[in-house]
Amino acid sequence: MKLSDLSHRLAQWLAGTGPLAEIVISSRIRLARNVAGFPFLSRCSEDQRRQIADTLQGAITAAGVLDDPLTVDVEQAVELDRQFLVERQLISRQHAAGSGARRMLANGAETVALMVNEEDHLRMQVLATGLQLESAYETIDRIDDAVEKRVAYAYSGRYGYLTACPTNVGTGIRVSVMLHLPALKMTGEIEKVFQAARDMRLAIRGLFGEGTEAGGDFFQVSNQTTLGRTEKQIIQDFREQIIPDIIQYEKVAREALVDRKTDVIDDKVFRSLGLLRCARLLSTSETLFHLSLIRLGVHLGRIRDLSLQTVNELFLFSQPGHLQKAAGREMTPDERAKARAEMIRAKLN
Amino acid sequence: MNGHKRKCDKCDRPATVHLTEIIDGQKLEKHLCEVCATQEGLTLQPTMGINQMLEEFISHTQQAKQLGELVCDHCGMSFLEFRQGGLLGCPHDYEAFATALVPLLQRAHEGAGEHVGKVPTHAGGDEQRQTQLLRLRTALKDAVVNELYEQAARLRDEIHKLETS
Numbered sequence A: 001m002k003l004s005d006l007s008h009r010l011a012q013w014l015a016g017t018g019p020l021a022e023i024v025i026s027s028r029i030r031l032a033r034n035v036a037g038f039p040f041l042s043r044c045s046e047d048q049r050r051q052i053a054d055t056l057q058g059a060i061t062a063a064g065v066l067d068d069p070l071t072v073d074v075e076q077a078v079e080l081d082r083q084f085l086v087e088r089q090l091i092s093r094q095h096a097a098g099s100g101a102r103r104m105l106a107n108g109a110e111t112v113a114l115m116v117n118e119e120d121h122l123r124m125q126v127l128a129t130g131l132q133l134e135s136a137y138e139t140i141d142r143i144d145d146a147v148e149k150r151v152a153y154a155y156s157g158r159y160g161y162l163t164a165c166p167t168n169v170g171t172g173i174r175v176s177v178m179l180h181l182p183a184l185k186m187t188g189e190i191e192k193v194f195q196a197a198r199d200m201r202l203a204i205r206g207l208f209g210e211g212t213e214a215g216g217d218f219f220q221v222s223n224q225t226t227l228g229r230t231e232k233q234i235i236q237d238f239r240e241q242i243i244p245d246i247i248q249y250e251k252v253a254r255e256a257l258v259d260r261k262t263d264v265i266d267d268k269v270f271r272s273l274g275l276l277r278c279a280r281l282l283s284t285s286e287t288l289f290h291l292s293l294i295r296l297g298v299h300l301g302r303i304r305d306l307s308l309q310t311v312n313e314l315f316l317f318s319q320p321g322h323l324q325k326a327a328g329r330e331m332t333p334d335e336r337a338k339a340r341a342e343m344i345r346a347k348l349n
Numbered sequence B: 001m002n003g004h005k006r007k008c009d010k011c012d013r014p015a016t017v018h019l020t021e022i023i024d025g026q027k028l029e030k031h032l033c034e035v036c037a038t039q040e041g042l043t044l045q046p047t048m049g050i051n052q053m054l055e056e057f058i059s060h061t062q063q064a065k066q067l068g069e070l071v072c073d074h075c076g077m078s079f080l081e082f083r084q085g086g087l088l089g090c091p092h093d094y095e096a097f098a099t100a101l102v103p104l105l106q107r108a109h110e111g112a113g114e115h116v117g118k119v120p121t122h123a124g125g126d127e128q129r130q131t132q133l134l135r136l137r138t139a140l141k142d143a144v145v146n147e148l149y150e151q152a153a154r155l156r157d158e159i160h161k162l163e164t165s
């Protein structure tokens, strides 16, 4: 598998086919691990960083946990490729912007991605479409076991898996879901959701941009506590306590919009569709805004000739790195605005 | 922190945790000190980042100066440096900074201070060996920086022996 093979392909976790995919775009579980006997990265020499990277890459390869593997030397990769990987959520922004020996190994389906030398020596993630936390954990747990047979992790009986930042220590687990909440945003009830999530000690942030406002209707909710609870408890709390409520609120809000404000919602949805079908220049934020409404329209059955999957594709392919990869060259923001509009017109007409 | 001074609902310390709960339509206010809040399983500002948490913790700790002087003898990281950067230097720091870290961990993790989750199959007897490898590798790094090549070669041999044992 090569990086260029991915540029016209939808990542499996964006297929829009998983449970509750109309609201839960994707589920992610990430584990943080460090190799025993080495300092954390802030105290590593370049030589040590390289040793760690080689050790882990060797162990992961020998473990045979990645089907049709894709390996990227992030240190050597050009900026455009790193941005492309960030957009596909295969690496974090931090990993893209870092320095020194660092790598990424993924399976061909892009459901598993392992970052070597990010904040910790190893960060392993499983991404799944819709709400599928339990099966995502089973997968990551199995991979963790296979790697751990070949590399000793920094671990203490008292504190568990030892991580560079104490906020990850213990299980080293980060459970997140990416949510699409346009109706709650429209009715202004989103603030209540934020508050409820914070009260449950969950972190919530806006996606596709900075802060909770940017990017509009997409939010990522994650656990913050990693110590003193088992992985299963953490997932269960997350799965049972707050996420079903948020999903339920969004469902009710969507139904209420259709029942009571049919004309208003139809007007919004079809204006967005019309705009994206005709526009000649589109910025990222404008695209996100309209795609979000179209996605809502598809789920509500107002727009019948588009699938969630097509809309998800547009989200992915309209990002700057993807547009440039598809064009095979770097582009200015103005050139991208034109290419974005062209790509979207071609898909929607 | 709020400007007004208000006593904890449960003891005489100043309240620093202020909560408003709505139960059956009734608004209920709680004002607690950090200790009582932790006992109740309530934690402070959940979205607070590690740096902010450290900042608050340190500024409220009388032994702040002593804590700042804690240094890990494995990687050379001081607690002060950790405070500034937010990231630890090596796994041993959890022991070296324990006095300062334990309360911090409890605040970050809903009062919990100990791991109850997954245990790696190789865990246990390995801790000592991990510590020794860490110490040797740090010494090796120093030897290379100081161009002490004979010492570096000896340390490399020792690391190799320990790794393959």
Ligand SMILES: [Zn+2]
Pocket (backbone or CB within 6 Å): B008, B009, B010, B011, B012, B013, B032, B033, B034, B035, B036, B037
């Ligand atoms: Zn009190």
Ligand SMILES: [Zn+2]
Pocket (backbone or CB within 6 Å): B072, B073, B074, B075, B076, B077, B089, B090, B091, B092, B093, B096
């Ligand atoms: Zn240390």
